[in-house]
Amino acid sequence: xxxxxxxxxAENLVxxxxxxxxxxxxxxxxxxxxxxxxxxxALVGESGCGKSTLGxxxxxxxxxxxxxxxxxxxxxxxxxxxxxxxxxxSVQMIFQDPSASLDPRxxxxxxxxxxxxxxxxxxxxxxxxxxxxxxEKVGLRPDQAKRFPHELSGGQxxxxxxxxxxxxxxxxxxxxxxxxxxxxxIRAQVINLLCDLRDEMELSLLFISHDIGVVSxxxxxxxxxxxxxxVEEGETATVLNAPQHPYTAGLLESVPRPxxxxxxxxxxxxxDPPSPITLPSGCAFRPRCPIAVDLCSHSVPPLxxxxxxxxxxxxxxxxxxxxxxxxx
Amino acid sequence: xxxxxPFLSLRNLSVGFGPQGAIRAVRxxxxxxxxxxxxCLVGESGSGKSVTxxxxxxxxxxxSAVVTADRLRLDGRDxxxxxxxxxxxxxxxLMAMIFQDPMSSLNPxxxxxxxLREALQLHEKVSRKAADARVLEILQWVRxxxxxxxxxxxxxxxxxxxxxxxxxxMALICRPRLLIADEPTTALDVTVQAQxxxxxxxxxxxxxxxxxxxxxxxxxxxxxxxxxxxxxAGTLVERGSVHDIxERPSHGYTAGLLRATAEFVPGEESLGRLExxxxxxxxxxxxxxxxxxxxxxxxxxxSCHERTPDWRQVAxxxxxxxxxxxxxxxxxxxxxxxxx
Amino acid sequence: xxxxxxxxxxxxxxxxxxxxVSLSLFALAVVILMAIFGPIVLGSGNGLNPLMRxxxxxxxxxxxxxxxxxxxxxxxxxxxxxxxxxxxxxxVVVLLIGGTLGVLAGYFKWVDRVVMRLADGLxxxxxxxxxxxxxxxxxxxxxxxIIAISVPEIPRTARLMRSVVxxxxxxxxxxxxxxxxxxxxKILLRHVVPNAIGMLSVQATYVCAAAILSEAALSxxxxxxxxxxxxWGNVIASGKEYFRLxxxxxxxPGVILSIMVLSINIIGDRLRDRFDPRLAxxxxx
Numbered sequence: 005x006x007x008x009x010x011x012x013x014a015e016n017l018v019x020x021x022x023x024x025x026x027x028x029x030x031x032x033x034x035x036x037x038x039x040x041x042x043x044x045x046a047l048v049g050e051s052g053c054g055k056s057t058l059g060x061x062x063x064x065x066x067x068x069x070x071x072x073x074x075x076x077x078x079x080x081x082x083x084x085x086x087x088x089x090x091x092x093x094s095v096q097m098i099f100q101d102p103s104a105s106l107d108p109r110x111x112x113x114x115x116x117x118x119x120x121x122x123x124x125x126x127x128x129x130x131x132x133x134x135x136x137x138x139x140e141k142v143g144l145r146p147d148q149a150k151r152f153p154h155e156l157s158g159g160q161x162x163x164x165x166x167x168x169x170x171x172x173x174x175x176x177x178x179x180x181x182x183x184x185x186x187x188x189x190i191r192a193q194v195i196n197l198l199c200d201l202r203d204e205m206e207l208s209l210l211f212i213s214h215d216i217g218v219v220s221x222x223x224x225x226x227x228x229x230x231x232x233x234x235v236e237e238g239e240t241a242t243v244l245n246a247p248q249h250p251y252t253a254g255l256l257e258s259v260p261r262p263x264x265x266x267x268x269x270x271x272x273x274x275x276d277p278p279s280p281i282t283l284p285s286g287c288a289f290r291p292r293c294p295i296a297v298d299l300c301s302h303s304v305p306p307l308x309x310x311x312x313x314x315x316x317x318x319x320x321x322x323x324x325x326x327x328x329x330x331x332x
Numbered sequence: 333x334x335x336x337x338p339f340l341s342l343r344n345l346s347v348g349f350g351p352q353g354a355i356r357a358v359r360x361x362x363x364x365x366x367x368x369x370x371x372c373l374v375g376e377s378g379s380g381k382s383v384t385x386x387x388x389x390x391x392x393x394x395x396s397a398v399v400t401a402d403r404l405r406l407d408g409r410d411x412x413x414x415x416x417x418x419x420x421x422x423x424x425x426l427m428a429m430i431f432q433d434p435m436s437s438l439n440p441x442x443x444x445x446x447x448l449r450e451a452l453q454l455h456e457k458v459s460r461k462a463a464d465a466r467v468l469e470i471l472q473w474v475r476x477x478x479x480x481x482x483x484x485x486x487x488x489x490x491x492x493x494x495x496x497x498x499x500x501x502m503a504l505i506c507r508p509r510l511l512i513a514d515e516p517t518t519a520l521d522v523t524v525q526a527q528x529x530x531x532x533x534x535x536x537x538x539x540x541x542x543x544x545x546x547x548x549x550x551x552x553x554x555x556x557x558x559x560x561x562x563x564x565a566g567t568l569v570e571r572g573s574v575h576d577i578x579e580r581p582s583h584g585y586t587a588g589l590l591r592a593t594a595e596f597v598p599g600e601e602s603l604g605r606l607e608x609x610x611x612x613x614x615x616x617x618x619x620x621x622x623x624x625x626x627x628x629x630x631x632x633x634x635s636c637h638e639r640t641p642d643w644r645q646v647a648x649x650x651x652x653x654x655x656x657x658x659x660x661x662x663x664x665x666x667x668x669x670x671x672x
Numbered sequence: 673x674x675x676x677x678x679x680x681x682x683x684x685x686x687x688x689x690x691x692x693v694s695l696s697l698f699a700l701a702v703v704i705l706m707a708i709f710g711p712i713v714l715g716s717g718n719g720l721n722p723l724m725r726x727x728x729x730x731x732x733x734x735x736x737x738x739x740x741x742x743x744x745x746x747x748x749x750x751x752x753x754x755x756x757x758x759x760x761x762x763x764v765v766v767l768l769i770g771g772t773l774g775v776l777a778g779y780f781k782w783v784d785r786v787v788m789r790l791a792d793g794l795x796x797x798x799x800x801x802x803x804x805x806x807x808x809x810x811x812x813x814x815x816x817x818i819i820a821i822s823v824p825e826i827p828r829t830a831r832l833m834r835s836v837v838x839x840x841x842x843x844x845x846x847x848x849x850x851x852x853x854x855x856x857x858k859i860l861l862r863h864v865v866p867n868a869i870g871m872l873s874v875q876a877t878y879v880c881a882a883a884i885l886s887e888a889a890l891s892x893x894x895x896x897x898x899x900x901x902x903x904w905g906n907v908i909a910s911g912k913e914y915f916r917l918x919x920x921x922x923x924x925p926g927v928i929l930s931i932m933v934l935s936i937n938i939i940g941d942r943l944r945d946r947f948d949p950r951l952a953x954x955x956x957x
Contacts, residue, residue: 089853096851100844107863118437187548189588217595217596245599256596259585262590262595271523273527305506
């Protein structure tokens with residue numbers, strides 16, 4: 005492996021779910037992304053845009069209908085059971101709901117120990133030490149090791165979830181909305197902890213979130229999803245300060261700002277996101293798009309590079325400056 | 333109502349649950365709200381903000397809560413002395429409430445048109461035809477596209493944003509003068525949240541409704557509030573105009589919360605590291621002695637451990653429940669600390 | 673405030689099993705003690721006494737005597753042993769077989785298809801008819817009775833466990849266990865089963881109560897335990913022809929049977945309240 009090869013690469017992933025009534029939910033439609041070692045990629049989008057399904061496929065918890073997920077160059081779908089088991093060691097997950105993702109009948113100690121036992125890491129005595137080390141690393145006291153999840157606060161539970169995810173020394177962590185269930189005054193603690201651990205352990209991070217504020221803090225790159233597709237991707241600061249896709253622009257405009265003196269005059273985007281069951285023809289964003297043209301209704305815009313390191317899926321990308329249109 | 337009296341006035345509202353109201357979920361909450369204004373009640377889960385709201389509405393189950401206050405007046409009426417029948421007459425016509433999850437307040441088996449008509453006819457004697465006309469009108473007000481057809485729709489046929497619009501329509505159909513909105517946009521996507529917030533402020537301008545908006549999202553507060561009341565661990569810690577609170581926070585909790593929130597503002601460089609509020613929110617059984625925030629406060633003085641602070645005024649219309657309120661000099665020195 | 677309110681509240685909750693539950697536990701304890709020690713002290717009550725036929729309750733025979741002059745009190749006590757044994761054994765058999773099938777069906781789709789079709793088939797036949805058929809095929813005896821009562825109960829328990837497991841396996845902590853590399857057997861035994869055990873214990877009480885009733889019904893119909901092995905069912909059965917003449921033969925064991933079944937069900941309801949995942953979730957939030 006050279007430094008340039010990605011840690012994880014997903015290519016042309018497609019995942020459709022049949023509903024009970026013979027309809028199809030188009031959860032993920034042709035998504036490609038890659039994460040370099042040590043990089044943090046944020047996956048941003050609203051509910052139902054397919055970001056969690058994408059996370060599950062990357063975790064090998066769900067199989068794509070089409071496309072491949074390659075971890076260190078190896079296709080997850082082509083792995084045997086044993087190979088997949090050992091591959092899982094290097095990709096771990098942090099969940100949204102810290103209470104539901106911890107078995108209520110297991111103590112903190114047992115929860116962090118589970119992955120160590122599964123991969124037979126060290127001797128039993130070493131595992132005990134490593135559990136205490138991990139708990140300390142995430143800011144839990146040794147006397148909390150015997151506690152059960154319901155005896156911990158929400159923030160402490162999420163710390164415990166992080167300790168479990170770090171136990172196998174993974175290379176990549178998929179964090180699915182890791183702070184959105186936490187109290188506001190606790191979020192900063194957990195975000196800082198994640199950043200510190202990432203830097204210290206040289207982890208890659210796939211950070212799935214709908215919170216632009218958190219994302220702007222934590223990520224190197226950002227991929228914006230809308231109805232199962234990535235519509236814009238690039239370096240976080242550039243995308244957030246100069247969005248090229250009208251959805252990204254509308255999304256950013258919609259985020260309430262902590263500046264009472266700079267109130268918006270109106271809601272930036274009209275309408276609801278359409279259902280992933282009956283996708284609109286052409287560009288999925290067309291019905292809500294303020295700058296849609298004829299072309300948009302019959303051809304799906306490809307996610308194309310506009311400038312190096314930046315991809316946008318819009319027929320009109322680069323034609324207009326979006327800041328102007330969204331303020332009109 | 334006399335001119336001097338505020339539209340809604342609370343003095344030392346306390347709410348207890350459990351035997352003899354021993355679990356005091358809300359303690360000594362006092363604030364005023366002018367007619368047609370928006371007050372944001374800010375706090376984390378368990379801070380008592382929803383309990384405060386349901387106490388104003390008189391929505392606690394009989395016998396479950398002990399509500400006491402020196403004053404709880406709405407539009408000149410003493411709500412504390414109202415019995416259940418009087419309160420239920422006021423709910424809907426004078427005050428109304430919407431919740432985070434509209435599905436829990438809508439009957440899945442009835443059309444939205446029926447439910448709206450029922451809400452109206454509960455308080456006003458109107459014919460079916462007139463009622464239908466009013467329902468249609470209010471649906472158009474809340475920007476339901478194709479409103480005439482949607483009257484025959486069932487709640488599950490609508491999107492989350494549409495359902496919340498229906499809830500707003502149902503709350504406003506009798507033109508109440510106070511609307512309490514309990515985290516109405518928390519479950520919605522940001523683009524839809526922006527629409528609902530805009531809709532609420534538009535309806536407020538039109539109908540002159542006073543709004544108590546409960547939220548934990550400071551961005552939303554900045555967007556819609558006239559006044560802000562910050563709650564922590566069951567009590568109010570700071571209240572003032574939205575500009576006071578955001579630009580000159582004087583309570584350690586408010587200031588900490590503002591700095592600990594990761595926000596994105598276009599064109600502004602994002603700070604490298606968020607400032608943390610250390611520790612956890614205390615549970616009601618383990619409140620520290622003195623100020624409830626004392627264990628997490630970076631400005632705490634020894635005296636803060638001793639006694640519960642009283643209200644003190646830091647500016648006209650800006651009060652804080654802190655014995656060591658943050659002034660500019662302290663804020664500046666704190667900022668220097670973080671830079672180092 | 674001098675005491676910590678949430679502690680008091682929690683203590684109050686746990687110390688509030690309610691009068692009904694206390695009484696049920698008491699009744700259950702009495703019956704079980706009777707079942708264990710009754711026959712040792714009083715004998716089986718099979719001794720005939722032609723002089724004492726159909727005597728009403730008296731100091732000599734507290735519950736009166738039956739048509740063969742046997743003491744109804746002694747027979748009810750020794751019947752308790754058989755009835756309770758049938759109840760408990762059936763509960764154990766049903767939980768082991770039905771519970772296992774249910775857990776597997778809830779977790780593996782292919783097992784689900786097979787097990788649930790079989791369960792549908794069995795559930796289409798009324799339980800008591802199925803039991804009668806099984807007894808007539810297998811012949812009498814306590815073991816046969818237990819098998820005959822268990823078979824119709826197994827599909828119900830399997831279905832319940834299946835639905836419990838179906839909801840548990842959707843919980844994020846199961847996904848978390850998969851992603852930290854736990855094997856499927858480990859997930860089933862260490863995560864799924866421990867979290868389902870609460871509902872299983874609730875089901876156990878219902879099965880136990882139902883089994884006691886079924887045994888009584890089978891005995892009453894004459895296909896239950898043999899007449900020389902007293903159980904509540906055949907004590908009641910022996911009184912059915914003399915109901916007008918000697919109602920005590922039916923009344924006393926009948927009342928005790930009802931109290932027993934009611935008590936077990938009350939305890940089961942209480943357990944269900946404690947283990948109901950929805951209630952637990954509400955408490956957690």
